[in-house]
Amino acid sequence: MVIDAHHHFWDPGTRRHAWLDGAAMAPLRRPYGVAELRDEAERSGVDGTVLVQVLNAAEETAEFLATAEASELVRGVVGWVDLRAPDVADRLDRMRELPGGELLVGVRHLVQDEPDPEWLLRADVRRGLRAVGAAGLVVDLVVRRPQWDAAARTVRGLDEVPFVLDHLGKPRIAEYGGDSPAGLDREWADWLTGLAATGNLVAAKLSGLVTEASWQDWTLDGLRPYADAALESFGPDRLMFGSDWPVCRLAAPYVEVAEAAGALTAGLSTAEREAVFGGTARRVYGV
Numbered sequence: 001m002v003i004d005a006h007h008h009f010w011d012p013g014t015r016r017h018a019w020l021d022g023a024a025m026a027p028l029r030r031p032y033g034v035a036e037l038r039d040e041a042e043r044s045g046v047d048g049t050v051l052v053q054v055l056n057a058a059e060e061t062a063e064f065l066a067t068a069e070a071s072e073l074v075r076g077v078v079g080w081v082d083l084r085a086p087d088v089a090d091r092l093d094r095m096r097e098l099p100g101g102e103l104l105v106g107v108r109h110l111v112q113d114e115p116d117p118e119w120l121l122r123a124d125v126r127r128g129l130r131a132v133g134a135a136g137l138v139v140d141l142v143v144r145r146p147q148w149d150a151a152a153r154t155v156r157g158l159d160e161v162p163f164v165l166d167h168l169g170k171p172r173i174a175e176y177g178g179d180s181p182a183g184l185d186r187e188w189a190d191w192l193t194g195l196a197a198t199g200n201l202v203a204a205k206l207s208g209l210v211t212e213a214s215w216q217d218w219t220l221d222g223l224r225p226y227a228d229a230a231l232e233s234f235g236p237d238r239l240m241f242g243s244d245w246p247v248c249r250l251a252a253p254y255v256e257v258a259e260a261a262g263a264l265t266a267g268l269s270t271a272e273r274e275a276v277f278g279g280t281a282r283r284v285y286g287v
Contacts, residue, residue: 003075004041004049004258005281006166006207006242009033009067017055019113024250032246034071040245040254041073047278048075050242050285052140052166053108056080058091062098069100075287076105078140083109083128092135105285106138106164117146120154129154133161138285142166148191155198162201164284167208167244168192168230173222174214184225196233203284204234206261206276207242210251218251220263227264236265236272240280 010017011031020029041049051064051074061079068074077100081091096104111120119125132139141163143151148169155163171188195202209223230239241261248257265276281287 001047001278001282002045003240003278003281003287004046004243004245005240005285006052006205007037007049007245008052008054008247009037009064010054015055015057015059027249028246034067034073037245037254038071038073040243044243044255044258046243046258048287049073050076050078050105050281050287052078053080056082056110058082058095061095061104065095065098065100065103067100068103075103076285077103078106078108078138079104080109081107081128081132083107083132084122084124085128086124088128088131089135092132092137104137105287106140107132108140108142108166110142111147111151112142112144112170114147118150120147120150126154126158129158129161133158138162138164140164140166141169144170145172145188148188152191152195152198155195155202159199159201162284163203164240165195165202165204166242167212168204168206168226169195170208170212171226173209173212173218173226183222184229189229192229193233196238200238203238203240203280204230205240205242206230206264208244208247210248210257210260211244213251215251220260223260224264231265231268236268236275237280239276240284241277 009032012029064077068077081088095101129139139161141151171185176183176185210218213222243254243257245254265273
C-alpha cells in the first residue's frame with residue numbers, strides 16, 4: 001500500500017488564506033479537494049493519504065475530518081489545536097467526537113509563521129505538546145531556519161512525544177543551488193543529523209523539496225544531496241513520502257513529484273522503498 005503522507009485541501013472562498021496573497025501564489029488561488037486529488041493519486045499508484053492542516057483554525061480541522069470520513073482515499077488527518085490553551089486534552093477529546101474524529105492522527109501548528117523563533121519553547125506550548133503526545137497523537141513540525149534550534153531542543157526535551165518533521169525542515173535548496181553535493185545546505189545537514197539522533201520517536205517527510213528548490217529549473221541532481229542526507233540521518237524506517245499537493249504545483253505536478261521521489265530512492269532495497277512509500281506512515285500515524 002502506497003501512502004502519500006502529506007497533502008492539503010483548501011477553498012479560498014470559505015475562509016481567507018492570507019498566504020495565498022501575491023502574484024506568485026496565483027496558480028493556487030482556487031479550491032482543491034478530494035475529487036481532484038483522487039485522480040492525481042490514481043495516476044501515481046497512491047492508495048491512501050494523510051491530509052494536513054493549512055490554517056491555524058479548529059473549523060478547518062472539523063471540515064477535514066468530515067471529508068476524510070466520506071473518502072476512501074484519505075486515511076488520516078493532521079489537524080490543529082491551540083497548543084497554548086490550558087485544556088488541550090479536552091479539546092482533542094471533543095475533536096475526536098466529531099464526524100470522522102477517529103481519523104485524527106496528529107496535530108500541527110504553523111510554527112514557521114510565528115515571529116518568535118523560540119515559540120516552541122514556551123511553557124504553555126510545551127504543556128500542549130505533551131497533551132498531544134499523551135492523547136496518542138503525533139506532532140508535525142513545520143519549521144524553517146529561524147526555528148531549527150528551538151525545534152531540536154523541543155524534540156530532545158519531550159522524548160515521550162512522537163514528532164514528524166515536515167518537508168525535511170525546509171532546507172535552503174534554491175539559495176545554495178548546484179547539481180552536486182557541493183550545493184548542499186551544510187548547516188541544514190548538520191542540524192538534520194542532530195535532530196535524527198534524538199531518538200526513534202522523530203520521523204521525517206521526504207516532501208516539499210521541489211518548492212524549496214528553484215520552481216522553474218529544479219533538477220533531480222539538485223535534490224539528490226538532500227534526499228541522501230535525509231536517508232542517511234533517519235533511514236527508510238523513519239522517512240515517508242509526501243507530495244505536498246497542491247503546493248507542489250508551483251514547481252511540478254503531482255505525478256512528477258511522485259516520480260522524483262521514486263528516482264531519489266531508487267538505490268534502496270524493495271523493503272526500504274516500501275517503508276518510505278507506505279510502511280513508515282502506516283506505523284507512525286497508525287493509518
